Amino acid sequence: xxxxxxxxxxxxxxGCSKFGERWDKDADxxxxxxxDEAIADAGIETSQIDAAWLGVGFDAMNIGxxxxxxxxxxxxxxxxxxxxxxxxxxxxESFRGAVYAVAxxxxxxxxxxxxxxxxxxxxxxxPVRSRGTTFDMIGVxxxxxxxxxQIASAYRAxxxxxxxxxxxxxxxxxxxxxxxxxxxPKAHLRKAVDMDTVLNAPMIADPLGLYDCCGVSDGxxxxxxxTPEIARALGKQDLVAVKALQISASNGWExxxxxxxxxxxxxxxxxxxxxxxxxxxxxxxxxxxSLMEVHDCFSITELVTMEDLFISKEGEGxxxxxxxxxxxxxxxxxxxxxxxxxxxxxxxxxxxxxxYENYLQLLGRAGDRQRQDNPVFALSHNLGGQPVQNxxxxxxxxxxxx
Amino acid sequence: MTxxxxxxxxAYIPKRRLQxxxxxxxxxxFAPGMRGLTKGEKANANWDEDAITMAVEAARDGLTxxxxxxxxxxxxxxxxxxxxxxxxxxxxxxxxxxxxxxAASDAAGALRAGAxxxxxxxxxxxTRLVLAADRRLAKPGTxxxxxxxxxxxxxxxxxxxxxxxxxGGHSVTVDFVxxxxxxxxxxxxxxxxxxxxxxxxxxxxxxxxxxxLAKLGVDGGSVTHAIIAVPVKGVPEQLAKKAGLNPDAxxxxxxxIVGDSGAAxxxxxxxxxxxxAKPGDTIxxxxxxxxxxxxxxxxxxxxxxxxxRRGVAGHLAFRAxxxxxxxxxxxxxxxxxxxxxRAEMDQKQPGTTLFRQRKAVLGLIGGRCTKTGTxxxxxxxxxxxxxxxxxxxxxxxxxxxxxxxxxxxxADNLTYSPDPPSFYGTIDFEGGGRLVTxxxxxxxxxxxxxxxxxxxxxxxxxxxxxxxxxxFWKAVPANKGDA
Numbered sequence: 001x002x003x004x005x006x007x008x009x010x011x012x013x014x015g016c017s018k019f020g021e022r023w024d025k026d027a028d029x030x031x032x033x034x035x036d037e038a039i040a041d042a043g044i045e046t047s048q049i050d051a052a053w054l055g056v057g058f059d060a061m062n063i064g065x066x067x068x069x070x071x072x073x074x075x076x077x078x079x080x081x082x083x084x085x086x087x088x089x090x091x092x093e094s095f096r097g098a099v100y101a102v103a104x105x106x107x108x109x110x111x112x113x114x115x116x117x118x119x120x121x122x123x124x125x126x127p128v129r130s131r132g133t134t135f136d137m138i139g140v141x142x143x144x145x146x147x148x149x150q151i152a153s154a155y156r157a158x159x160x161x162x163x164x165x166x167x168x169x170x171x172x173x174x175x176x177x178x179x180x181x182x183x184x185p186k187a188h189l190r191k192a193v194d195m196d197t198v199l200n201a202p203m204i205a206d207p208l209g210l211y212d213c214c215g216v217s218d219g220x221x222x223x224x225x226x227t228p229e230i231a232r233a234l235g236k237q238d239l240v241a242v243k244a245l246q247i248s249a250s251n252g253w254e255x256x257x258x259x260x261x262x263x264x265x266x267x268x269x270x271x272x273x274x275x276x277x278x279x280x281x282x283x284x285x286x287x288x289x290s291l292m293e294v295h296d297c298f299s300i301t302e303l304v305t306m307e308d309l310f311i312s313k314e315g316e317g318x319x320x321x322x323x324x325x326x327x328x329x330x331x332x333x334x335x336x337x338x339x340x341x342x343x344x345x346x347x348x349x350x351x352x353x354x355x356y357e358n359y360l361q362l363l364g365r366a367g368d369r370q371r372q373d374n375p376v377f378a379l380s381h382n383l384g385g386q387p388v389q390n391x392x393x394x395x396x397x398x399x400x401x402x
Numbered sequence: 403m404t405x406x407x408x409x410x411x412x413a414y415i416p417k418r419r420l421q422x423x424x425x426x427x428x429x430x431x432f433a434p435g436m437r438g439l440t441k442g443e444k445a446n447a448n449w450d451e452d453a454i455t456m457a458v459e460a461a462r463d464g465l466t467x468x469x470x471x472x473x474x475x476x477x478x479x480x481x482x483x484x485x486x487x488x489x490x491x492x493x494x495x496x497x498x499x500x501x502x503x504x505a506a507s508d509a510a511g512a513l514r515a516g517a518x519x520x521x522x523x524x525x526x527x528x529t530r531l532v533l534a535a536d537r538r539l540a541k542p543g544t545x546x547x548x549x550x551x552x553x554x555x556x557x558x559x560x561x562x563x564x565x566x567x568x569x570g571g572h573s574v575t576v577d578f579v580x581x582x583x584x585x586x587x588x589x590x591x592x593x594x595x596x597x598x599x600x601x602x603x604x605x606x607x608x609x610x611x612x613x614x615l616a617k618l619g620v621d622g623g624s625v626t627h628a629i630i631a632v633p634v635k636g637v638p639e640q641l642a643k644k645a646g647l648n649p650d651a652x653x654x655x656x657x658x659i660v661g662d663s664g665a666a667x668x669x670x671x672x673x674x675x676x677x678x679a680k681p682g683d684t685i686x687x688x689x690x691x692x693x694x695x696x697x698x699x700x701x702x703x704x705x706x707x708x709x710x711r712r713g714v715a716g717h718l719a720f721r722a723x724x725x726x727x728x729x730x731x732x733x734x735x736x737x738x739x740x741x742x743x744r745a746e747m748d749q750k751q752p753g754t755t756l757f758r759q760r761k762a763v764l765g766l767i768g769g770r771c772t773k774t775g776t777x778x779x780x781x782x783x784x785x786x787x788x789x790x791x792x793x794x795x796x797x798x799x800x801x802x803x804x805x806x807x808x809x810x811x812x813a814d815n816l817t818y819s820p821d822p823p824s825f826y827g828t829i830d831f832e833g834g835g836r837l838v839t840x841x842x843x844x845x846x847x848x849x850x851x852x853x854x855x856x857x858x859x860x861x862x863x864x865x866x867x868x869x870x871x872x873x874f875w876k877a878v879p880a881n882k883g884d885a
Contacts, residue, residue: 123743125816130747133755137763137862138780138874140838141747142828146814148829154810157851205814206823206846211736255838256778256786258830263810387810388828388838 004279007400008103010231010239012224013042016356019219019344020188027117027220028073034113034220034349035074041108042224043234046074049224050107052081055094055114057347058086060129070113078372087384088295089247090114091221091351092393095299096245097224104117108230112164114353116346126216126347145213146205146384148298155304159315160279167207170299171198174211176327177296177335181342183368188217188344204375212299217344223359224399228400240362243377245282248272248395254389255305266301266383268392269308270356273381277310282377285310289332289396290330290375293354293363294340297385305381306334309394328369336361336369351393354380376402406524407564407699410708412464412556413673414535415438415660415717417599417843419443422548433543443449444551444661446724448843449538449733449820450861453480453485453737454490455873456554456666457535457861458497464531464556464801465707470498473506473558473697475530477523479515479665482536483508484871486585493873494533496764497859501798505530515630516665517689521697531558539588539734541587546590551661555669565708566676566685566699572614578602595634603637604644606762607694611645613862614688614696622646625698626683629653629671632690633662659718674714681705724841727802733820745818749865751872761798766857766875767797777801777834801857805830805880808853813846829855842876854880 017030025033039046042126054070056063063069067081086093091114098110121127126144130136156166159307175195181187184302193211201209254261261267266350273285282288289311296302306317311332312325320326326334337343337357340350358378382393418834426440446458457478465473476498478491485493505528508520513776516534528610535554540546559568576830579590592598607630615622622642628651629636635657639649655662663670668689675685683701688694690857724730731737761767762780769781773795776787781799785792809825818824825841827849841849842860857875862874 029781102763121743128744128747132760133752133782136749137751137756137759137872138839140840141863142814142824143744143816144813146812146817146824149812149814150810153812153827153851184463203768206818207811251509252778252782252786253788255828256775256780256782256836257788258834258836260788389679 001340002305005245006105006243007228007241009099009225009242010083010228010400011359011397012044012109012226012231012234012236013028013038013040014223014356015041016186016221016353016361017219018186019217019346021119022218023119024390025218027115028069030117030218030220031070031073031113031115034222038222040051044109044224047077047234048109049076049079049111051079051098051107052111053094053097053111054081054083055090055112055348055351056083057085057087057090057116058118058127058129061121063115070336072293077247079087085193086247086391087295089346089351089384089391090396091380091391092178092380092382093247093351095223095352095395096247096353098223099242099245101322102225103175109224109226110381111222111224112352113220113222113352114351116348117218118216118346119218124216129229143205145200145208145298148301149205149208150263152207152300153389158262158264159272161318163207166318168237171195171302172211172321173296173299173302174341177339177341178367180328180336181338184338184343184369187342188215189338189342208300214297214340214345216334218346219349219353221344221349221356223352223355238363240359240397241400242400244276244396246272246276246279247391249391250385250389251295252389257288261389264303266308266387266390266392268390269305269383272394273390276396280377280396280398282396286332289379290373291336291358291371292332292334292379292381293337293339293357294381295369296335296341297345302334309379309381333371336371351382351395355395355397362397362399404561405564405567406561407559407568408557408566409529409560409564410464410558410677411673411674411676412460412462412466412469412711413465413670413714413717414459414554415445415455416451416552417713417720417722418446418448418724419721420639420724420727420730423728424727425547426725429543434828436543436545439545439548442658445553446730447552448844450539450873451552452484452861453482453535454484454493455859455861456552457533457539458494458601460535460556461465461494461498461531462556463534463711463713464558465498466711468558470500472529473500473504473531474528476500476520477507477509477530477532479519479532480507480536481513481515481532481583481665482538483510493764496760497873498662499765499767499802502694512691512696513665514668514689514691514693515634517668517687517695517697520559520669521571521573521695522649523559524571527561529558532557532559534666534669536666538664541589542731542736547590549657549662551663552662552773553666553668553670555612555673557669557672563704564702565705566701569620569698569700571698572610572617574606574610575694576606577692579607594772599634602639603690607632607688607690608641608644610696611641611688612692615645618698620698623648624684625651625686627651627653627679629668629675629686631655631671631688633657645801670714676705676869677713677715679705682683701725748867749872751865751870752869763874765800766802768799768801770799771795772797777831779835779837786792798833801831801835802875804833805875806837806855806857807829807853808855810851811841811849825849839869840876842878844879848879856880
């Protein structure tokens with residue numbers, strides 16, 4: 001394994017727009033909203049930014065191609081701006097670009113910004129789109145909930161969990177995230193719900209009901225990164241540093257190789273998580289990880305991810321969920337900001353939104369949501385694509401030197 | 403002397419059977435005259451079935467136990483061919499994974515196109531697969547709507563170990579316009595049934611029957627099974643009687659359980675007859691349409707050795723009673739339900755990519771690594787085997803005839819499907835290979851992880867903007883309709 005990214009890069013400032021149905025703003029205005037907060041937090045001038053990365057998932061349906069939309073929105077000083085797209089990992093991917101640029105020494109200060117305008121499509125849920133000429137001939141153009149719902153059938157079969165038990169467990173995932181989201185002024189959905197509401201909601205894709213699905217939102221989030229040395233020189237006292245950044249992409253094994261993957265977990269998440277823990281020097285994740293923001297696009301995704309991140313034992317994640325281990329006051333809070341479920345899911349912004357919450361929590365700036373046990377390591381996770389073929393990203397940030 | 407005749411046969415009847423009473427319940431306020439036709443049910447193709455897909459299924463049934471390398475030619479007969487200028491039989495050839503050196507042609511023009519194609523093939527010496535399929539549209543509130551059913555049949559003809567020896571045939575052609583459908587039109591326009599009965603069936607077909615029997619030197623009374631494919635109650639028996647055939651020899655036209663499947667119907671009745679025929683039986687087949695074709699066969703002892711297949715009986719048993727007239731109309735474009743914005747995705751099919759991937763898309767041919775034995779779909783340059791990235795080692799590996807096991811699945815209510823919810827999932831093929839695909843014709847009770855599936859050729863999507871139909875393979879529960 002290479003030496004890794006641990007403690008080489010610090011977060012200088014972060015910002016996040018309010019997520020939701022932002023009928024009032026275009027993508028460029030959302031970018032400015034997130035950027036204004038980040039640049040103020042960083043305490044630098046825009047002219048000090050050396051390079052920028054823009055993450056967006058559905059560029060063809062909102063901002064259009066290239067890095068130019070970010071350069072224009074922020075009137076960046078003709079620096080290099082690169083747009084990245086990696087399904088729902090696009091936000092974390094933009095962060096990786098900026099972090100790697102600083103770690104390499106090519107840039108002193110770099111910007112990562114993720115944005116998505118999904119509420120200009122005319123309907124709820126993710127836009128239907130082509131996945132390439134070959135896929136369109138032989139693949140299934142299902143909905144996102146349909147793709148992810150398949151995990152539940154295989155998980156139930158493998159671990160002999162009854163339909164009812166699993167339905168209750170995934171319902172708890174959503175009830176918990178709604179309780180958390182209610183405390184977050186920037187969240188898209190801010191209403192608590194009870195178990196019965198979740199269990200009795202209309203079925204979207206069996207076994208996922210309406211409340212098992214996250215909302216799609218408009219929003220933007222932003223990070224400005226630099227070296228720990230420069231951050232200190234700029235007067236920053238408590239530093240949040242990048243501990244690990246790992247991305248794993250499917251190579252077709254899950255989708256094409258019969259008899260291999262059993263359909264009940266996310267192969268790439270396990271790989272990215274193992275590498276990230278090693279990069280961060282974490283040996284006992286269940287004891288060392290203070291809090292998590294994971295890709296809860298659907299409740300079943302979050303549940304299975306608890307196992308794929310090696311926090312819950314395989315086949316027992318559903319019990320930890322029902323025990324409240326991942327509640328805001330549990331052993332390791334998961335989605336303390338409401339998660340994709342309630343904070344919202346503007347694809348390109350989501351990875352950065354997760355890091356934003358982790359950053360606030362580590363610095364004790366999370367307001368009503370603040371975890372009181374002095375968090376040290378905070379993990380964020382994205383999953384893009386579908387269970388059979390996806391991109392998984394794991395980012396760990398923590399107090400510098402920890 | 404080498405005998406020419408039928409070597410094998412197959413059939414396909416869609417699973418859903420629309421109750422005629424459900425049609426009448428909806429339309430009786432407007433068309434009370436249909437009350438006499440409300441008995442029984444008719445086979446109705448799902449939204450993703452057409453003459454091509456049904457012909458493929460009948461062909462696969464007919465090729466049970468047959469080495470496909472034997473098939474030298476193929477004819478697809480239909481009055482509802484999806485393409486006016488693209489060889490429909492060519493799509494069938496790809497779906498059946500027949501070699502490129504296959505002579506394929508479409509036959510059309512009249513309801514007797516299936517019987518004419520069969521007669522023509524029997525006049526040759528090569529082994530030819532004759533397919534007939536129809537999925538005819540009928541205007542709501544008509545007799546045609548009550549009568550028409552969807553189905554397909556297959557006859558493999560040639561020389562050798564024939565199950566039914568071809569004795570001979572007789573054809574007449576007369577431009578008798580009992581009904582017509584112009585190119586591009588959706589519906590038939592039919593003349594008065596009494597005129598058709600007298601001048602068409604009795605005069606043209608009746609004479610053809612008599613002349614045919616005389617020409618072949620066969621005594622009508624010796625015919626064991628008389629297939630007179632006329633969808634009017636009592637008419638076959640009357641014609642039989644006049645031609646010196648035993649009226650009791652008339653084969654059930656299956657109007658109460660299938661409906662009139664147009665160009666496919668004579669061959670479908672022939673398939674049904676062959677399923678129960680005994681060595682030595684004589685079968686007469688008569689088909690009507692701007693004239694008539696009469697064919698005569700004698701069943702041989704080889705029929706007792708024909709491997710089991712679904713056939714007509716198997717498909718009739720694999721049945722789902724259907725009273726959803728609204729869905730039936732919607733699937734035929736006769737009921738404009740709002741499909742929603744999710745249905746707006748452009749389905750444009752690049753000709754270049756379809757040609758490059760034609761074996762994978764139309765034939766469900768994957769790859770097998772000759773070095774490691776790893777099977778995958780689709781075939782790629784580098785093997786998917788995580789332990790051996792062998793390059794350029796894959797041979798063609800057909801998957802269409804293999805059974806598969808469900809690994810994961812869902813029933814999706816959100817994605818657009820003309821037949822919601824959309825069932826799909828991940829399946830593993832026996833002997834290797836995996837596919838994520840849609841499940842066709844299934845209900846919630848039929849699918850679970852571990853269930854065995856088999857593959858069927860279906861419409862994947864239709865590019866309505868350019869009028870192009872896209873085909874691919876879907877999975878159905880394997881144990882249903884098996885012989």
